[in-house]
Amino acid sequence: MPETGRRMFRPPFRNYQFDTAYDEMFEAPGEPRPHYRALFQTLLALPPEELRKSQQAADLSFLHQGITFTVYGKEEGTERVFPNDLLPRIIPNHEWRKIENGLTQRIAALNMFLEDVYHRGRILADGIVPRELVYSCRHFRREMRGLAVPRGIYVSVCGTDLVRLPDGSFAVLEDNLRVPSGVSYMLANRKVLKKVFPTLFRDYGVSPVDHYAQALLATLRALSPSNSTNRHEPTVVLLTPGVFNSAYFEHTFLAQQMGVELVEGRDLLVHDNVVYMRTTAGLRRVDVIYRRVDDDFLDPLCFRRDSRLGVPGLFNAYRAGNVMLANAIGTGIADDKAIYAYVPAIIRYYLGEDPILSNIETYLLTDRSQRDYVLAHLDELVVKAVGESGGYGMLIGPHSTAAEREEFRQRIVAEPRNYIAQPTLSLSRAPCFLEGEAQARHVDLRPYILYGNNVTLVPGGLTRVALRRGSLVVNSSQGGGSKDTWVLRA
Amino acid sequence: MSQFRETTMLSRVADSLYWMSRYLERAVHTARLIDVDLQLRLDQSPEASSGRWLRLLEASQAPIPEDGKIDATALTDILTLDRTNPSSIISCVAAARENLRQVREQCSSEMWEQLNRLYLQVNSTTSGEAWLLHSYVFFRAVQEGAYLFQGVTDSTMSHGEGWQYIQLGRYVERTDALARLIGTHFTRLPHSLDQAVESEEYLEWVGLLKSCAAFEAYCKTYTAELRPLRVAEFLLLNSSFPHSVRFSVDMVHAALTAIGQLTERKAEQPVRLTGRLRATLSFSQIEEIMASGANSYVESVRWQCAQAHSSIHQIYFDYPVESALVS
Numbered sequence: 001m002p003e004t005g006r007r008m009f010r011p012p013f014r015n016y017q018f019d020t021a022y023d024e025m026f027e028a029p030g031e032p033r034p035h036y037r038a039l040f041q042t043l044l045a046l047p048p049e050e051l052r053k054s055q056q057a058a059d060l061s062f063l064h065q066g067i068t069f070t071v072y073g074k075e076e077g078t079e080r081v082f083p084n085d086l087l088p089r090i091i092p093n094h095e096w097r098k099i100e101n102g103l104t105q106r107i108a109a110l111n112m113f114l115e116d117v118y119h120r121g122r123i124l125a126d127g128i129v130p131r132e133l134v135y136s137c138r139h140f141r142r143e144m145r146g147l148a149v150p151r152g153i154y155v156s157v158c159g160t161d162l163v164r165l166p167d168g169s170f171a172v173l174e175d176n177l178r179v180p181s182g183v184s185y186m187l188a189n190r191k192v193l194k195k196v197f198p199t200l201f202r203d204y205g206v207s208p209v210d211h212y213a214q215a216l217l218a219t220l221r222a223l224s225p226s227n228s229t230n231r232h233e234p235t236v237v238l239l240t241p242g243v244f245n246s247a248y249f250e251h252t253f254l255a256q257q258m259g260v261e262l263v264e265g266r267d268l269l270v271h272d273n274v275v276y277m278r279t280t281a282g283l284r285r286v287d288v289i290y291r292r293v294d295d296d297f298l299d300p301l302c303f304r305r306d307s308r309l310g311v312p313g314l315f316n317a318y319r320a321g322n323v324m325l326a327n328a329i330g331t332g333i334a335d336d337k338a339i340y341a342y343v344p345a346i347i348r349y350y351l352g353e354d355p356i357l358s359n360i361e362t363y364l365l366t367d368r369s370q371r372d373y374v375l376a377h378l379d380e381l382v383v384k385a386v387g388e389s390g391g392y393g394m395l396i397g398p399h400s401t402a403a404e405r406e407e408f409r410q411r412i413v414a415e416p417r418n419y420i421a422q423p424t425l426s427l428s429r430a431p432c433f434l435e436g437e438a439q440a441r442h443v444d445l446r447p448y449i450l451y452g453n454n455v456t457l458v459p460g461g462l463t464r465v466a467l468r469r470g471s472l473v474v475n476s477s478q479g480g481g482s483k484d485t486w487v488l489r490a
Numbered sequence: 491m492s493q494f495r496e497t498t499m500l501s502r503v504a505d506s507l508y509w510m511s512r513y514l515e516r517a518v519h520t521a522r523l524i525d526v527d528l529q530l531r532l533d534q535s536p537e538a539s540s541g542r543w544l545r546l547l548e549a550s551q552a553p554i555p556e557d558g559k560i561d562a563t564a565l566t567d568i569l570t571l572d573r574t575n576p577s578s579i580i581s582c583v584a585a586a587r588e589n590l591r592q593v594r595e596q597c598s599s600e601m602w603e604q605l606n607r608l609y610l611q612v613n614s615t616t617s618g619e620a621w622l623l624h625s626y627v628f629f630r631a632v633q634e635g636a637y638l639f640q641g642v643t644d645s646t647m648s649h650g651e652g653w654q655y656i657q658l659g660r661y662v663e664r665t666d667a668l669a670r671l672i673g674t675h676f677t678r679l680p681h682s683l684d685q686a687v688e689s690e691e692y693l694e695w696v697g698l699l700k701s702c703a704a705f706e707a708y709c710k711t712y713t714a715e716l717r718p719l720r721v722a723e724f725l726l727l728n729s730s731f732p733h734s735v736r737f738s739v740d741m742v743h744a745a746l747t748a749i750g751q752l753t754e755r756k757a758e759q760p761v762r763l764t765g766r767l768r769a770t771l772s773f774s775q776i777e778e779i780m781a782s783g784a785n786s787y788v789e790s791v792r793w794q795c796a797q798a799h800s801s802i803h804q805i806y807f808d809y810p811v812e813s814a815l816v817s
Contacts, residue, residue, distance in 0.1 A: 063610070064603045065606075066594070066602065242592075252594045253595070256594075261500055267500050280753050280755070280806045281499070281755060283811070
């Protein structure tokens, strides 16, 4: 047996298992990919006890810092630590460059799509995207018709979920164009890993991610309205739904890192179509709002009347051009899971280029023949609600019970526009340090894209991990965790 | 851009910092009272101990059992770990933390971590025999945790507007708690003003001083001979001891003045109110105060403090929009 083969079975890899999924670390059992070799050697040399101690220290530091998220549907305000895994996920530079180009292309095309749909609607007139699909989308905002947004940038902050297919290529699983979260965990994970593997980290030549907050601030400032009195020093605020929101930690973290005020709806008011915040020194004008509140809750006068999270009159101030929102209102049509199926066509239509990153094959259930196929194969497919995120409203066929399938069958028949189906993907797997050893778990990757003066990707992202053995769901609300992502400089 | 760019402070944030600080001060105060009681109980008859409990409950504005029977264990539980009692230690620490959590981007991460750690520690405590046996450890931990928090705050946070609200909350709460404690003690415990107290009585006066963390400081000033008049003078009028009423009012006044300057808002009313209070405290003679009764004096202090609190609220936290349109 070759030496590497024997090494494979040494701790902490004694029980490491393989299947048909792409393995991030190993080319073959016992044969680490070149960019994983140094980590592999380090892990073999390190007593598992050391790693376990580091893990405990990391968990405790997360708990003490209060890096937690709130779980919905349980008792109000249940805080949980977001599980962090110690073993970094490593992405070689050439793979990252492709991701970067692909996502830059994608955000450009999606912004053009939004601009078009809310103005002339050429793409609809040309029959590339069905009109009824756009107008029936729950996130389509009539109010945005004909409203010019600065530079035509609708989506300035985007988090796109990528998965790696068994052939090793990355594909886009979904775009998050409304209020994507998770970037604070990317930064927190990095901070922990630098402590755990300082030497390894340095020797690897990992691209830094710490400048994210600064890049975000620059992006937001680039949106400042031209008629503001403080044009050169625009006042940016971060609007949070409040302390019970699941991503509250992230809101406080980003506000602090950017040095901007974290505001709730009740801190803001609109007077003569200008937005002010209530400070101890009186009212102060606000120019740009990085809002982490959904469209529905932004302005009770315009959207949901029962919402107390938003600011009455905000939409009129926005319409008057006195305040900018990031992201713009109504971006949810472009990350609707049914529109998703048309993104490759959207890219070709506006940019005349082939998509750099591929899409996952998607069945549209409004189409009779596709629907019949899906209903006959529910036990093989994944069904998703088009407007949901966070892993809610999802059926994973191979892991489902007959009762669940029946429930989804009825829902699909009742509201076909509300669902799409995709083949059950075999997400790539990466080693995670669990129960004192390295175990393989499915992962995805969410890089964050900023679009202000230009498109910026901080080299890295959130690698989310399905911590339950065999599970394919990586969402934090569904028992997922995360790990640091190392993009190599060369 | 000016080098001394003004920082902005949201009204809600100021309000949260203020209340965070008040709640934490309240938790420490209760912890100190019970800690002192635990020590004194060892040396005392059960009757003397229940007399002190009655005063303690009155001073904490907690309901007094109808039959007058005092079950120290049950009461300790109610004041310490009972989440349904909003002024129990656990509720106060949780409220302080919740307030800070809502503004955590405003404080230093060290502050948040310290308060969060204190909360996690208090929160993981469960009542029961074993806990009671070593409960002094708990009360010490709460006090030390809060002292540590204050130290961390003073050395890691800018002493700007936010810090001033923390000061304000701490000393408004302290003034009120001290005034209540002193008032009840002098009203309920028979004493003659200018004679040294002895034996059983002695312990009660030591208890009062220790409840204000003042025993050692008192001894340094007046020796260990305890005369009620001197105790009153020390706790009410001493200008340099941090747990005296006068010191606390001075700090409230200083914080208000600083906030007024930082925000350039007209804060005449609260500054005037506390300024007047401060003047009375610095020019009063203890004999005069005691002649008209300690209780009526501290009640007037409390009333003026409450006035200052409401006018702070109206000027900084909850003002009408029309009066406040600035650039």
